[in-house]
Amino acid sequence: MFAIAQSELIQVFRNRLVLVTMLIVPAASSAFYMYLHDRIPGLDLGAVAAVLMFLVVAMGLYTTAVTTLASRRQNLFLKRLRSTAVDDTRILSGLLLPVTAITIVQVAVILTVLSVVADPPAELLLLVAAVLATVIMMLGLALATAGVTNSPEHAQVTTLPILVGVLAVSGWVGFSGTEEFSLVKRILPGGSAAELVVNAWNGGVAFADSLVLLAPTLAWVVVAVVLATRVFRWEPRR
Amino acid sequence: MSSTATTPVIDVERLNVEYGDFHAVKDLSFQVQRGELYALLGTNGAGKTSALETVEGHRAASSGTVRVFGQSPRDRAAVRPRTGIMLQESGFSPDLTVAESVRLIGRLTQRTDRVERLLDIVDLTSKAGIKVSQLSGGEKRRLDFATAVYGSPELVFLDEPTTGLDIQSRDHLWHEVDRLREDGSTIVLTTHYLEEAQQRADRIGLMHRGVFHREGTVSELTRTLPATVRFSLPSSAPDLPLPATRESDGTFLVETTSLQKDLHVLLNWAQDRAVELRELQAGPTRLDDVFRSIGSEQNA
Structure with missing residues (x-):
């Protein structure tokens, strides 16, 4: 697994397009949000944290993971890896480990900067749980999306619904709260995770009440994994 | 073992x-x-x-x-x-x-x-x-x-x-x-x-x-198919000592399961009658002949 992860890391740093998508775009977008925060008084810090996290995870992790898997399948690299002694779980883990690690580092750095320039989160553990649950959910959705993605170019289309969807949901939940349409907001992908980030950052909600919000996110993980096991392909369609 | x-x-x-x-x-x-x-x-x-x-x-x-x-x-x-x-x-x-x-x-x-x-x-x-x-x-x-x-x-x-x-x-x-x-x-x-x-x-x-x-x-x-001998003859040549088929390009084809024996017969016949066997080719069946025969069997 680590041999595959090492080779993926090498490729990430050699492929300018992936590097730009994964590092510069989320970082620049995050800097823009921070710029706004300084200039808009009363901006909900929890909401900003939620949107920032989803921006990085959706753009940095989700789209890159889908593009990577589609690309590796298209050039038969997945088949090549399956010619070795490594099992499928380790192949996928190796392929996705670098981008996942980079994303977690990015989120950690950005949220740390946010906590330094504004206020720190009220419930750090809850925030960590929310970030990890979101990362796992987006990885599951990436696997499922990769199953219906024929090529890296095709990924630009197939990733759009979930990319736009989770960003919209996180913004909607973050900035408007969950007092209205609470059920809808919580069951949409990313909704409960965004609420969890808001609660973790702003505080004021009982720990146990917030922890329940992990359930819908984990349910999406299950849905995504079930979908992925049905639609994920290791070789190009012939 | x-x-x-x-x-x-x-x-x-x-x-x-x-x-x-x-x-x-x-x-x-x-x-x-x-x-x-x-x-x-x-x-x-x-x-x-x-x-x-x-x-x-x-x-x-x-x-x-x-x-x-x-x-x-x-x-x-x-x-x-x-x-x-x-x-x-x-x-x-x-x-x-x-x-x-x-x-x-x-x-x-x-x-x-x-x-x-x-x-x-x-x-x-x-x-x-x-x-x-x-x-x-x-x-x-x-x-x-x-x-x-x-x-x-x-x-x-x-x-x-x-x-x-x-x-x-x-x-x-x-x-x-x-x-x-x-x-x-x-x-x-x-x-x-x-x-x-x-x-x-x-x-x-x-x-x-x-x-x-x-x-x-x-x-x-290759044993399942006969070996072949190909040659062409002048128009005045006497009757051949072995059964042969004439191909569309005028060459003669002899199919045999005893290549050495039949080739010997053919060469002796040509020597005795002073007949020139032009473009003489003889050889065992090759794998591509077997390969071709599969398609022929299917089409037959």
Whole structure:
């Protein structure tokens, strides 16, 4: 697994397009949000944290993971890896480990900067749980999306619904709260995770009440994994 | 003999591979013994890639059993450390260098070897540091071969290994295959170059439309068809001493199961009557004749 992860890391740093998508775009977008925060008084810090996290995870992790898997399948690299002694779980883990690690580092750095320039989160553990649950959910959705993605170019289309969807949901939940349409907001992908980030950052909600919000996110993980096991392909369609 | 020595390396029994309504492989059964070079040949669309990929473990059988080293080939952890696979298409990551690619796949096979040795075998030492995307098609095939033989596996699948290779590269490749065989490795080969199979295979399975039409050694396969003698004659030539058919281009064709005896009769006849046998060609049946006969049988 680590041999595959090492080779993926090498490729990430050699492929300018992936590097730009994964590092510069989320970082620049995050800097823009921070710029706004300084200039808009009363901006909900929890909401900003939620949107920032989803921006990085959706753009940095989700789209890159889908593009990577589609690309590796298209050039038969997945088949090549399956010619070795490594099992499928380790192949996928190796392929996705670098981008996942980079994303977690990015989120950690950005949220740390946010906590330094504004206020720190009220419930750090809850925030960590929310970030990890979101990362796992987006990885599951990436696997499922990769199953219906024929090529890296095709990924630009197939990733759009979930990319736009989770960003919209996180913004909607973050900035408007969950007092209205609470059920809808919580069951949409990313909704409960965004609420969890808001609660973790702003505080004021009982720990146990917030922890329940992990359930819908984990349910999406299950849905995504079930979908992925049905639609994920290791070789190009012939 | 120990049981390990007598157990076939590959044991395929009544294998069927289906894609929806299409039956790609039908009731295929064969065994490959330790140290053999077994060639799986076939016409286009014969089902050999489906059969091979099922034996390799890339594909699940629709029915039937496939055992490799006595295990299911789908059990990668058990089978793949002992197996090298050269795919029909390369499947390397274009952004990795040649040396990185060999090292990566080598590490994943769980065997040990030296990357430099393998690059030397396939004559890619000078390209060790360049990206795979910059290799030619033939160089990618050589890289593929290097990863397949990493750590000298006990069983090597070679799927059209010499396609796109120049003569020198082919020689290097076969030299390494010979070395592996000397060390006891078993080779399963598919190729469109029949002369390679004829020259190197211990046994051959000939597939057509999903089934084996013939299986055996080269001599067993070619024995099923007569040898041929071809020649042309001047118009005033007397009657031939052997039954012959006249081809559309005017040449005579003698089919025989006793080539030496009948050729002797023909040459004596020509000598005694001072007849010149022009463009005389005589030879045993070749594998491509057997191959052609499969299509003829189907069309008949």
